[in-house]
Amino acid sequence: MSKVIVVTSGKGGVGKTTTSASFSSGLALRGNKTVVIDFDVGLRNLDLIMGCERRVVYDIINVINGEVSLKQALIKDKNCDNLYILPASQTRDKEALNLEGVERILNELRETFDYIVCDSPAGIESGAFTAMYFADEALVVTNPEVSSVRDSDRILGILAAKSKRAVDGLDPVKEHLLVTRYDPKRVEAGEMLSVTDIQEILRIPLIGVIPESESVLQASNAGTPAIHLDKSDVAEAYRDVVGRFMGEEGLPMRFVTVEKKGFFKRLLGGR
Amino acid sequence: MARAEPAFKLKIANLSLFVIYVNTTDMVQLKNQLDMRFSNMQDFFSNTPVALDLSAIANSNISLDFAGLMSFMLNHGMHAAGVVGGSSEQRKAAVQSGLGLFPDTIERPTLKPAQTPSIASNNTSNAEDSNQPESGLAIEAVVGEPNHSNTLNSNFQLQKPAAQVLPTFHPTMIINKPVRTGQRIYAEGANLVVLGVVNAGAELIADGDIHIYAPLRGRAIAGAQGNENARIFIHSLEAELISIAGCFKVFENGIPENLRGKPVQVYLDCSDLIIQPLLS
Numbered sequence: 058m059s060k061v062i063v064v065t066s067g068k069g070g071v072g073k074t075t076t077s078a079s080f081s082s083g084l085a086l087r088g089n090k091t092v093v094i095d096f097d098v099g100l101r102n103l104d105l106i107m108g109c110e111r112r113v114v115y116d117i118i119n120v121i122n123g124e125v126s127l128k129q130a131l132i133k134d135k136n137c138d139n140l141y142i143l144p145a146s147q148t149r150d151k152e153a154l155n156l157e158g159v160e161r162i163l164n165e166l167r168e169t170f171d172y173i174v175c176d177s178p179a180g181i182e183s184g185a186f187t188a189m190y191f192a193d194e195a196l197v198v199t200n201p202e203v204s205s206v207r208d209s210d211r212i213l214g215i216l217a218a219k220s221k222r223a224v225d226g227l228d229p230v231k232e233h234l235l236v237t238r239y240d241p242k243r244v245e246a247g248e249m250l251s252v253t254d255i256q257e258i259l260r261i262p263l264i265g266v267i268p269e270s271e272s273v274l275q276a277s278n279a280g281t282p283a284i285h286l287d288k289s290d291v292a293e294a295y296r297d298v299v300g301r302f303m304g305e306e307g308l309p310m311r312f313v314t315v316e317k318k319g320f321f322k323r324l325l326g327g328r
Numbered sequence: 329m330a331r332a333e334p335a336f337k338l339k340i341a342n343l344s345l346f347v348i349y350v351n352t353t354d355m356v357q358l359k360n361q362l363d364m365r366f367s368n369m370q371d372f373f374s375n376t377p378v379a380l381d382l383s384a385i386a387n388s389n390i391s392l393d394f395a396g397l398m399s400f401m402l403n404h405g406m407h408a409a410g411v412v413g414g415s416s417e418q419r420k421a422a423v424q425s426g427l428g429l430f431p432d433t434i435e436r437p438t439l440k441p442a443q444t445p446s447i448a449s450n451n452t453s454n455a456e457d458s459n460q461p462e463s464g465l466a467i468e469a470v471v472g473e474p475n476h477s478n479t480l481n482s483n484f485q486l487q488k489p490a491a492q493v494l495p496t497f498h499p500t501m502i503i504n505k506p507v508r509t510g511q512r513i514y515a516e517g518a519n520l521v522v523l524g525v526v527n528a529g530a531e532l533i534a535d536g537d538i539h540i541y542a543p544l545r546g547r548a549i550a551g552a553q554g555n556e557n558a559r560i561f562i563h564s565l566e567a568e569l570i571s572i573a574g575c576f577k578v579f580e581n582g583i584p585e586n587l588r589g590k591p592v593q594v595y596l597d598c599s600d601l602i603i604q605p606l607l608s
Contacts, residue, residue, distance in 0.1 A: 207509055210527050214508030258545075260506050260525055 059167040062174050063192035065216075067208030069179030071200045072237035075273055077176035078106040079284035079292075080196065083299030085140035086284075089171040092131065094143040094162075096188035097178035098154055101145035108135060108280025109142055118146040121158030127165050136285055141170075151184035163191050181215060190221050194231040196264065200238050201249040206258050209234075213259065233264035235298060240269040241315045252313055265298035267291055268312040346373075347412065349381045353390040359400055366404045373405030379430055380422075382414030391418045394425035500536075507532065507546065514552075528568060537561070543589075547571070550594075560594040565603070570594050575601045 064077045074097075081093035095103035098118060104110040115130040120143075127143075134140035143162075146153065166173050177188035189195065195216055199209040216230045217223060223230070236252055243249040252266055270291045276283040284295040290312055297308050352358055366372065378401065382392075398408045410428030411419060419429055501515035503522045509529030513520065520534035523541050530546035532538055536558055538550045543564040551558030551573035558572050565587050569578045575596055582588070591606040 207527075207529065210509040210529070213506070214511045214530075217505060217508070218511070258525070258527060 059171050059173060060193045061163060061167075061191050062172060062194045062196060063177055063189045064174060064196045064198060065177040065185065065189055065212050066179065066198040066205070067181060067185075067212040068200070068205045071198050071205050072267070072273075073179070073198050074102050074106050074176055075277065075283060076196060076198050076235060076237065076267075076295075077103060077174055078282035079295040080299060080302075081140060081172070081174040082134070082137055082282045082284050083295055084172045084174070084302075085134070085137035087299065087303060088139060090139050090169060091137075091172045091174065092141040092143060092166055092170045093174040093176060094188075095145035095176050096154065096184055097176065098145045098149055098151045098184060099147065100178065101147050103176050104132075104142065104144045105280060106277050106282060107142050109144075110280070113144045116144045116146040117162070118149050118153045120162055121153070121155065127162060136281070151178065151182065151187075154184060154187045156187060156190060159187055160191060181211060185212075186215070186219070189216060189230075190219075192216070192220060192230050193222070194233065196233050196235050197259070197261065198235050198237055199255060199259070201236060201240075201244065201251070201255060203250065206250065206255055209259060213261065232261040233302070234259055234261045235265050235267065236263070237267040238269045239266045239312065241313060245315055252310075263310070264301050265294055266310060266313050267294045267298075345409070346376060346378045346406070347381050348378055348406075349384060350392070351384045353385050353388050353392060355393055355396065358397070362400070362404065375407050376405060377409035378406040379410050379412055380408060380427075381412040382418050382422075383412065386413055386415045386418070389415070389417065391415075391421040394422050394427060398425060398427070501534070506542075509546070517553075520550075534558070544570075549576070551596075556596050558596075561606070562592050562594070564589050565592045570601070570603070572596045572601060575599055577601050577603070 062080075064073050064080065066073050074095075077093055077095075081091050085091040093103065093107075094117065095101050096117075097103070101116075104113050109132050112132050115125045117130065119125045120127050120130045131141040131143055134142060143166075163173060175188045175192065178184040189212075197209050197212060199205050213232060216232065220230050222228065234256065236255055239252070240249060244251045252263065256263060268290050270289065272286055272289045273283050273291055276286055276291075283289065283291045284299075286292045294312055297311065300308050348362075350358065380397075385392075394408075401408050408427060410430050411422040412430040414422070423429065498516065498518040500519040500521055501513070503513060503520070504524060506524035507513060507522060507526045507530040509527050512531040512533065513522075515534035515536065515538075517535045519536035519538070520532055521539045521541070522532060525542045526532060526540055526544045526546045526548070528545045531549070532540070532544075532547065533549045533552050535551065535553045535555060537560065538548050538558075539561045540548065541563045543566050544562045545566045545568065547569040548560050548562070548567060549569075549571040550560045554573050556573040560570055560572065562570075565583055566589060567579065567583070569576055571577070572594060573596060587603055587605060592603050593606055594601065594603050596602070
């Protein structure tokens with residue numbers, strides 16, 4: 058049974074697209090047939106992060122309007138065999154997405170794919186609503202900062218009240234908390250909320266903590282999802298997230314405390 | 329041709345409305361007092377429709393500068409919607425400034441002894457108010473059917489309702505999920521029990537009591553229809569606002585140390601909102 062997973066946050070700039078790219082890549086690396094859909098119509102970014110922007114010919118709006126088939130619009134990822142990307146339209150606005158059209162596309166994708174990852178736009182308007190409406194599970198991306206937590210709280214409320222599962226009275230959407238851009242040093246200094254603080258407010262299970270890292274920016278600019286980076290704690294953290302999502306147990310929550318510098322690191326003056 | 333879907337419905341709805349009772353035609357005095365009362369209540373009104381009751385100045389042949397008053401009110405977030413009562417000249421001037429006309433007088437409940445609308449200025453429990461017995465205005469919320477009304481005084485409290493209606497009680501509403509920002513739960517004519525966390529920006533409203541067995545970080549409004557005996561029980565007080573029968577308290581400067589994060593009960597004692605720790 059295929060699963061629709063929405064990556065959402067309410068607030069912009071917290072790492073939804075970065076997460077969608079790495080999470081879907083991680084699922085595909087584990088052999089799952091995966092498709093990632095960019096719902097940010099008008100401000101499409103996912104193709105840039107995935108490094109396929111030059112191969113975008115058709116987009117989700119073309120498919121919804123019946124101008125092309127789903128097959129024609131899907132782009133095969135350059136890094137993973139099992140991963141496809143359905144890009145957003147850059148020239149249209151979010152009203153062009155309608156629930157019937159999206160449902161038709163999702164149902165067609167469900168026939169082929171194990172996981173359908175929906176990269177939601179920021180906000181709580183129609184675009185974000187459409188992205189979350191059909192979700193079976195949700196990754197709620199939150200930064201350790203009060204406004205981001207507040208917006209995630211709002212999104213969780215909408216998921217619980219207005220998603221299709223809620224409306225149809227099915228089991229509720231399964232919620233996962235993903236804390237991104239986490240800097241244990243600044244948490245210790247009291248400049249950032251801690252994971253515990255965030256959980257205390259949002260009260261949903263934690264699926265992972267992604268540390269703040271410069272490599273994310275470099276990976277984005279290079280068009281490679283961060284999970285493919287070598288020797289990067291961000292990549293490790295995303296792999297842990299995928300592992301936990303697939304039901305692997307006993308994975309320790311890493312990157313939540315300040316790392317003690319070893320003797321050599323101190324000697325060599327590492328950061 | 330097929331019949332078109334109806335594009336609209338016309339219905340009569342009973343909505344709550346704030347009413348400012350204008351007791352003076354002196355615009356300077358009126359504006360000063362409005363300023364005084366609302367300057368430290370930012371965000372209490374946000375584009376809220378407010379009616380102006382002119383009954384008290386109907387005998388005066390001076391008309392108000394409605395246009396000036398409307399823009400002044402707008403600065404305080406109040407959207408002047410129309411006038412109640414007033415002389416025919418005053419009503420004419422109001423219409424010319426774009427205000428609507430409500431029926432001549434607000435029907436007072438028959439249960440209640442005759443009372444002047446400006447009870448806020450008679451509130452002796454309030455030092456600030458008793459200094460100015462001839463208050464230029466009184467503000468009142470008229471709710472649905474006009475048998476219950478709440479008056480606002482400058483101490484951030486809606487004064488006790490003029491008459492109280494005991495609603496028919498429904499089974500207690502129980503919420504076992506977190507109540508998240510932007511959500512509003514209303515237990516109509518019932519008590520409300522919440523087992524999940526109530527986050528900042530969420531709102532609980534009940535006509536009866538409210539019990540929260542988790543942190544309350546948002547708002548809780550008990551006795552929403554004027555039941556002064558309603559109480560609120562909170563497992564951990566971290567609230568933005570609590571209110572019983574219209575008397576409310578905001579925690580602008582934070583919750584007092586001895587109450588913050590503590591289990592408390594909240595009740596009304598002669599229109600004073602008492603927050604009492606549950607465990608000594």
